[in-house]
Amino acid sequence: MKISKEILNLVPYKPGKPISETQREYGLSQVFKLASNENPLGSSPMALKAITAQLKELHYYPDPTHYELLEKVSSVWGIPKSQLSFGNGSDEIIDLLCRIYCEPGDAILTSEAAFAAYEVSAHASRTQVKKTLLTNDYKMDLPAMAKYFFEHPEEKIRLIFIANPNNPTGTYVSKDEVESFLQQVGNRDDVLVVFDEAYTEFVRAKDCPNAFDFFRRYKNVCVLRTFSKIFGLAGIRVGALVAPTEVIEIFNRVRKPFNVNNLAQVAVIAALQDHEFIAASQQVTWKGLDYFYQELTKLQLPFIESQGNFVLFDTLRDALKVDQALLRRGIILRPVKNYGFPRHLRMSVGLENENKAAIAALREVLKEIPIDGKSNNN
Numbered sequence: 001m002k003i004s005k006e007i008l009n010l011v012p013y014k015p016g017k018p019i020s021e022t023q024r025e026y027g028l029s030q031v032f033k034l035a036s037n038e039n040p041l042g043s044s045p046m047a048l049k050a051i052t053a054q055l056k057e058l059h060y061y062p063d064p065t066h067y068e069l070l071e072k073v074s075s076v077w078g079i080p081k082s083q084l085s086f087g088n089g090s091d092e093i094i095d096l097l098c099r100i101y102c103e104p105g106d107a108i109l110t111s112e113a114a115f116a117a118y119e120v121s122a123h124a125s126r127t128q129v130k131k132t133l134l135t136n137d138y139k140m141d142l143p144a145m146a147k148y149f150f151e152h153p154e155e156k157i158r159l160i161f162i163a164n165p166n167n168p169t170g171t172y173v174s175k176d177e178v179e180s181f182l183q184q185v186g187n188r189d190d191v192l193v194v195f196d197e198a199y200t201e202f203v204r205a206k207d208c209p210n211a212f213d214f215f216r217r218y219k220n221v222c223v224l225r226t227f228s229k230i231f232g233l234a235g236i237r238v239g240a241l242v243a244p245t246e247v248i249e250i251f252n253r254v255r256k257p258f259n260v261n262n263l264a265q266v267a268v269i270a271a272l273q274d275h276e277f278i279a280a281s282q283q284v285t286w287k288g289l290d291y292f293y294q295e296l297t298k299l300q301l302p303f304i305e306s307q308g309n310f311v312l313f314d315t316l317r318d319a320l321k322v323d324q325a326l327l328r329r330g331i332i333l334r335p336v337k338n339y340g341f342p343r344h345l346r347m348s349v350g351l352e353n354e355n356k357a358a359i360a361a362l363r364e365v366l367k368e369i370p371i372d373g374k375s376n377n378n
């Protein structure tokens with residue numbers, strides 16, 4: 001059977017290594033996973049309560065209109081219901097946007113080292129992926145992206161994906177940078193600019209924008225949010241799409257009617273009201289990041305300051321060797337060679353004891369593996 005070359009060459013998204021697999025492979029009873037930017041506090045307790053109460057309704061199909069979910073999110077975020085919809089995680093939304101807006105031969109534009117799902121979804125839609133380089137300080141280079149867009153009309157770029165903050169770098173683009181980008185690319189009717197704000201609730205930088213402001217002012221702006229991170233609901237899969245009414249209408253036609261299950265719908269409604277859990281999740285993240293910065297500095301490992309719930313750092317060694325040695329000690333981090341960083345690892349913030357265990361294991365491993373270009377005697 002004939003299969004398109006984009007699908008044949010598709011490199012699947014590689015999720016973090018599961019705890020159970022690591023336990024089996026290395027014969028370990030205790031393993032800490034700081035590899036998938038999950039919430040170390042678990043899930044919002046209010047969401048868990050709502051899920052438990054909803055269990056007796058599981059024989060019913062979910063509400064395909066997401067009616068109550070839509071009401072709640074719309075009122076909390078101040079976004080009209082006609083400009084809001086939901087997906088089975090934001091990765092489903094990314095996938096559907098590619099399917100809806102890109103025909104084979106069209107292209108998406110993003111950056112080198114941007115979240116990998118954009119590329120996977122584009123290729124699955126037989127769409128080309130164009131990328132600009134990161135700036136020297138590991139940020140998405142918006143001026144370069146605008147320039148690329150205007151210099152390549154023949155490539156038919158239909159979607160521009162900007163993760164803000166970005167994963168795995170943790171870097172962000174500022175309000176002013178986004179404003180001047182949108183003064184060029186905004187309000188066009190041949191391209192949608194998609195801001196993926198999966199980590200927005202962890203941001204501490206004052207000049208990092210909330211893309212809802214741009215959505216209200218530019219008619220080709222879409223925003224993705226997820227309930228996987230600060231709300232601790234990664235396993236139940238809900239993401240949100242904020243987009244112009246005509247985008248939402250077509251999205252709702254294409255998505256599966258039951259893409260957000262019963263439990264997920266009530267969980268999100270409850271989690272949005274769980275201010276205590278949201279605040280606690282921010283505190284644990286910020287404290288953990290500051291601890292990582294302090295310890296990585298002591299270990300003399302360069303790192304990139306992060307606006308997410310993870311930090312990308314340079315091991316100064318072959319990161320796969322470091323990763324293997326950490327796995328043997330029961331610590332799962334995320335190698336990022338696939339993003340063009342062969343010496344870096346991404347470390348998610350965990351609980352205090354997990355963070356300490358990860359740093360202690362890293363300290364040992366660094367002694368074992370010489371810095372690249374040096375022998376052990378150096």
Ligand SMILES: Cc1ncc(COP(=O)(O)O)c(C=O)c1O
Binds near residue numbers: 091092
């Ligand atoms: C930038 C970014 N966008 C989207 C997602 C996916 O989120 P979801 O769990 O909603 O599919 C992630 C997950 O790690 C992410 O890092």
